Amino acid sequence: MPNSQNKKCRIAVDAMGGDFAPANTVVGAIDASAADNNIQLLLVGDKDKIKKVLADKNLQFPDEQIVHANEVIDMSDSPTAALKSKPNSSIVVGAKLVKDGKADGFISAGNTGAMMAASTLIIGRIKGVSRPTIGSSFPTQNGDYCSVYDVGASVDSKPSHLYEYALMGSIYAKEMHNIPKPTIGIMSVGEEKSKGNELTFATHELLSNSELNYVGNVEGRDVLKGTVNIIVCDGFVGNIILKLAESTIGLLKSRIKKYAEKGIINKLKALVVKGVFKEALSDMDYQSYGGVPLLGVNGISIIGHGSSSELAIKNMVLKAKEMFDKQLLQKFEEALKDYAKSK
């Protein structure tokens, strides 16, 4: 891992979050810290359970880096209510570590809504950010990076929010994906600027008059084509885009399964298809990704799928470290300061 800062980064990991916790979280997090010795890990959760995993897996981990939290916010808990009813939950305790300056970042594969609420309400926003945002990268035809903001942190985004998404998304793409001048599009129903709704028209005005590399409207088909690097839209729309795209692989698998049931020849052909899929379409299996950062929060916050594997947890910790090394939060704040001045 690059470590331009050569500085310790303290990363808190929700040991209890996700379907396979705490085994996958403990092992994945320790794997990450073994890969980069500037990571100082804090494991947040039930101390006894964490120690049992450490013993079972024969792993060494300093006792003082285990932060006890005796409650767990379940997947079925109501996010904001749970923050109050479960103050000793791993998500609340982890977010407080960041808030109190005891950790630089927090990652969790637990209840997504609770993680968003804890990050926004406990850690708080970067100065100048009205709405934190979650982006999601999509597999593209041309192989180019394409990330959609927002995919679910908000459902009634205003033009200024979309502007902030474009700004933070650009910095993220530049720093984390080495794209010098990321192209930006507004999700709409036609390429012409006359096509769209009130939100797209007003956002068009804001982005046209900015320094950002805004190229115009894009359509639903442009996500998987990879026409632009950053697509901004209301979180309601982005969430639907994400869940629809994620569900494609399920349709494919069920169709191939049905095809295979029609006889031995079909079964053999389906085996070939599965092998090709595994190689050619691996990035359509969104579940295997690492987590996605919640941008705009005044601390690094990364949210993973409930089904995160050890590797996904490891990647989330390493991503947090990379965001720390590249000083993304400082860069967001700086850019938003310039935007505020220009208004």
Next chain:
Amino acid sequence: MPNSQNKKCRIAVDAMGGDFAPANTVVGAIDASAADNNIQLLLVGDKDKIKKVLADKNLQFPDEQIVHANEVIDMSDSPTAALKSKPNSSIVVGAKLVKDGKADGFISAGNTGAMMAASTLIIGRIKGVSRPTIGSSFPTQNGDYCSVYDVGASVDSKPSHLYEYALMGSIYAKEMHNIPKPTIGIMSVGEEKSKGNELTFATHELLSNSELNYVGNVEGRDVLKGTVNIIVCDGFVGNIILKLAESTIGLLKSRIKKYAEKGIINKLKALVVKGVFKEALSDMDYQSYGGVPLLGVNGISIIGHGSSSELAIKNMVLKAKEMFDKQLLQKFEEALKDYAKSK
């Protein structure tokens, strides 16, 4: 074809609309009328060009059923402006045939926006309909019928519009797809009724208090899962859903192509994949479908892809005939009358 009414249905076909017109339109339309002798065809377009196709293909067609129109609205023309600037275009002339009671329906694979505008502005709306709507059926995992309304006729749908979409969509699913009580969902960002935006909350109230088989919110993943038969949403959202879903096959094809380029074994495997796709995923190739009806217009109006084949045109004509036989327009008007009374 069933023909319960045993009554002539006069269907006007835009002979000039689409990438392969007039050859595909003339042949496809005549194929349809050969399959059902209660279809009385009107071919609308450049008379000389239509006659040339008839001669080339050695087809007999009564001269008086060719309605001359010497202009064509191109794919690049601005829809509403073109209605005025090209009053002798095949789309305007065809829509007027319905308006004037000289045809029961009109189909076109030409400029979609112009066809929508002509249908709405020239033919007009059914009494009680605020907004005509276009639905699109999607391939589903479970094989069940799932159609999303609206996919692009409107971009700022109100709750009452979504109610009308649900009502007309239900009647369409019942009559045309033999689903006795179609299930209806509202597209949102979570299944709980607390998840969504102002539009979904207000639509929830309307649908909850209706006779329709409303089951609650659905999410982006439910389209391809086939969780419900009818999904209602703002046309802005539906258009993005449609274009994103349509683009999936392009991503798959490009990935398989890249895979095939890596060597002879890969090439052979890719051939197997292509064959399986053709059989198992044919309904993901949206282009090959027939057209989609614009519901709520006071006449049958069916809009096809620009790339419609002869078969697609034939299917569009037969679909118009089926809608006529099943008296869909009368059923829409009746249902909306009851809705107006209940308010």
